[in-house]
Amino acid sequence: MTIRAGLAALFTAATLVAAPASGQDYPDHPVEFIVPWSPGGGSDTLMRLIAGNIAPYLGVEMPIINMPGVGGTVGLREASRRDADGYTISQVHEGLLVAHETDITDQNWDTFDPIALMTASPQYLVVHPTEDYTDFDEFVEFAKAHPGEITMGVTLGGVPHLHAAMIEQAYGLQFQYVGYEGTGERVRALVGGNLDAAIGDISSSLQFVENGDLQFLAVGSPERMAATPDVPTFMELGSDLELNVTRGIVMPKGAPQEAKDKLEAALEALSKDATYIEQTNNAGAEVMFRGQEAYATYLGKLDDTVKSLSEVLAP
Incomplete structure (x- = not known):
């Protein structure tokens, strides 16, 4: 019995050593961060700010691996x-939601466990100045009276296209879409008078607005932006629209709840870090933290909207 007891004790100890760390021990080694975009882009820059500042709150490093390709x-x-x-x-x-609905990928937001929304880049309805309308209400009035006449610069089948279609749906409008590869390209076309309107952001458009070459009519943030205090939100203008390019953290589906909770808590603490906030603002985005439940609610609601606009977004 003594030998059997000794063997049993050795077997138990070996099993404990071989077993993976439980959620309660999480994390006990670095957390690998797959950034699905090329180095140097907006998403990569903002995610590197998270990875570079998270260690004091999570207790381990967060090495980044870039894996770009197919949006x-x-x-x-x-x-x-x-x-x-x-x-x-x-x-x-x-x-990702647009790519799923347009059959680019079978993955969607609920392929993963959402952990936290971290940053948002509020999107603006930007127009070339005209006597036809001077504010958003006049723009809507003109657009309703001239369906299909306002040329709207977007990335066809992309997030700007989604945002413009959401404006159409919310206010009963119809635009004539013109496709451009990137934000800078369509903003330059707008400045040159080759478009009537476009979806833009602070980093691409503010300098032209300040010069009088362009005009912001509305912003998709929940509250007015400090950089543009005179620009109303779409919510103020009678709709429930949030037009943001948000960036959030997800895990493979089925991760231990303790691990998800600990990472969420670390990210929430980081979202209040003054240095991280300043770095994010300098990169052209706002810190907008939402935890697991609120982030999943946001993605689910947006997914319903994307599905309702699938015919418009189809290539």
């Missing part, structure tokens, strides 16, 4: 295949 879906596919142990995370934004 972010290559890296997300790899992330979805990783073990759901809390040691792999990735990043999503609205583009």
Whole structure:
């Protein structure tokens, strides 16, 4: 019996050593961050700010691995295949929902466990100055009287297209879409008078607004932006629209709840860090924290909207 007891004790000890760390021990080694975009872009820059500042709050490092391709879906596919142990995370934004609905990928937001929304880049309705309308209400009135005549610059099948279609749906309008690859390209076309309107943001458009070359009519943030205090939100203008490019953290589905809770708490603490906030603002975005439940609610509501606009967004 003594030998059997000794062997049993050795077996138990070996099992404990071999067993993966429980959620209560999380994290006990670095958490790998798959960023599904190329180095140097907006998402990569903002995610590196998270990774570079998280260690004091999470207790471990967060090395980044860039896996770009097909609008972010290559890296997300790899992330979805990783073990759901809390040691792999990735990043999503609205583009994933559009890519899913337009059959670019079979993944969607609920392929993953949302952990926290971290940043938002509020999007603006930007117009070339005209005597036809001087504010948003006049713009809506003109657009209703001239359906299909306002040329709207977007990335066809992309997030700007989604945002413009959401404006159409909310106010009963009809635009004539003109496709451009990037924000800078369509803003330049707008400044040159080749477009009537576009979806833009602070970093791409503010200098032209300040010069009088363009005009912001409305912003998609929940509250007015400090940089543009005179620009009303769409919510003020009678709709429930949030037009943001948000960036949030997700885990492979089925991760331990303790791991999800601990990462969420670390990210929430980071969202209040003055240095991190300043760095994010300098990168052209706002810190907008929402935890697991609120972030999932936001993505679910947006997904319903994307589905309702699938015919408009189809290539």
